[in-house]
Amino acid sequence: MTEDETRLPCQFQVQENEQVVQVSWIKELPDGTKEHIITAHRTEGHTEFGRYSGRVRFESSRSMVNSALLILTTEESDEGKYICHISTFPYGNFERKLSLTVWTFPISSLDPVVLEEGQSFHVAASCRSVARPPPRLTWDTDLPGQAQNRSSEGGAVSTHFSLHPLRSMNGMRLDCLVWHPALEQPRRISNRLVVQFPPDxxxxxxxxxxxxxxxxxxxxxxxxxxxxxxxxxxxxxxxxxxxxxxxxxxxxxxxxxxxxxxxxxxxxxxxxxxxxxxxxxxxxxxETSRSVQEVIFDTLVMIIIAVAAGVLVIVMIIVIILVNRYHRRKNSKLEMELSKRM
CATH class of the missing domain: 2.60.40.10 (Immunoglobulins)
Known part of the structure; x- marks a missing residue:
């Protein structure tokens, strides 16, 4: 991983009456040329070369026994083929090649798009990421839409999510997930869809x-x-x-x-x-509040009820008087008839 320490292992098993005189690390460039990195001599000590000076060292102070190389801060340019070269006495030189692959952590971004209700099928968000090896991008959402993925050189990938915007979609989740071997779990870039619509x-x-x-x-x-x-x-x-x-x-x-x-x-x-x-x-x-109108109305109703009750009482009294007079006259007439008969 870039910015991490990288260890390139190398150890030579000496035979009886054999000793390691010099250990060298060399990088083999794509054009076939070779670039010296570091050398350790039994009597002349250590030497670091060029751009590697200060960036590399042997893992052990006993580099003739443990010849592993440490790249202290790894860069993308460190990717390639490395040669561990051992010079011995009296049997000569031996070497082994190692291939180093350098990964980078994803650098990712999400670009949301503000949509309007009624628009045609439209991109709602774009997610981009670059890393070595190229990452994989997916969308985590319940929105009905379509994703389009693209890739380019240099480990850059992108994905675009498109849909028909509706006001009911406003605020719904539209997260981008970045998947990469350097990550223990996918990296989530949180996002909420924004759909603008006219007011009610x-x-x-x-x-x-x-x-x-x-x-x-x-x-x-x-x-x-x-x-x-x-x-x-x-x-x-x-x-x-x-x-x-x-x-x-x-x-x-x-x-x-x-x-x-x-x-x-x-x-x-x-x-x-x-x-x-x-x-x-x-x-x-x-002119007046409903409560005052209701009081006036209730008062008028009570007055009307009282007047009606009074009239009813008067009518009843008159009826009683008339009925009483009628019975008195009838009784008087009966008494006169009885008197005549007797």
Missing amino acids: ASVTGFDGNWYMGLKEAELRCESGGNPKPKNFTWTRDGKALPDGLTVDGARLLFGRALRRNDTGVYECVVNNGVGTRKVKCNITVT
Whole structure:
């Protein structure tokens, strides 16, 4: 791995009456030439060459016994073929070749795209990564869409996720996963899909009981949409607002007591940069509040009931008197007839 320490093993098994005189590490370049890295001589000591000076050393102070080479900070350019060259006395030279492959950790990025509802099939996000060996990219999402993968020289890969944007998709997960042998588990680049859509609007605050003299009345323009709307325009009956009314964002404030002429159709126009919505509310201001009207109505009902009850009592009294007189007359007539017969 780049930036890590790399160990290239080399150990020579000496025979009886044999000794190692010199150990050398050489890199074989692609064009066939050779580049000396480091040499250890039994009597003349160690020598480091060129660009390797300060970057390499033998693993052991007894380099004639353990000739392993350490590259202290590995670079991509260190990849290639290496030769461990052993000079002995009296049997001559021996060497072995090693092939070093250098890996790099993935360098990754995710580029999200802001979409609008109603667009055609469109790229929602792009994920890119570069490493040695080339990484593998996948998407972790529940969104219905299609992924397209591409690769280029130098270990660079990319993937693009496309879909038909809907407002219901806004905020849904669209993560990119980077898979590479240098990683114990895939690296997750978190992302949430952004879909912009026009606002919805409704006016709240009017409960049907606005009357002359009511204070601190207000209307509110409730709106959705993405992004959240910040531009609100209020009018009454298609004209400018009356005096004493102020606009505070989505709120229409009545800074004075209500008047009868505050009655009218109030319209809120809301815009969020994606679209515009208009909503109207018909406001009626009465002379008295609904509670006062209900009290008056209840009083009138009680009066009517009382008058009706009084009339009913009078009628009953009259009926009783008439019935009583009728029976008295009838009894008197019967008494006269009996008297005549006797």
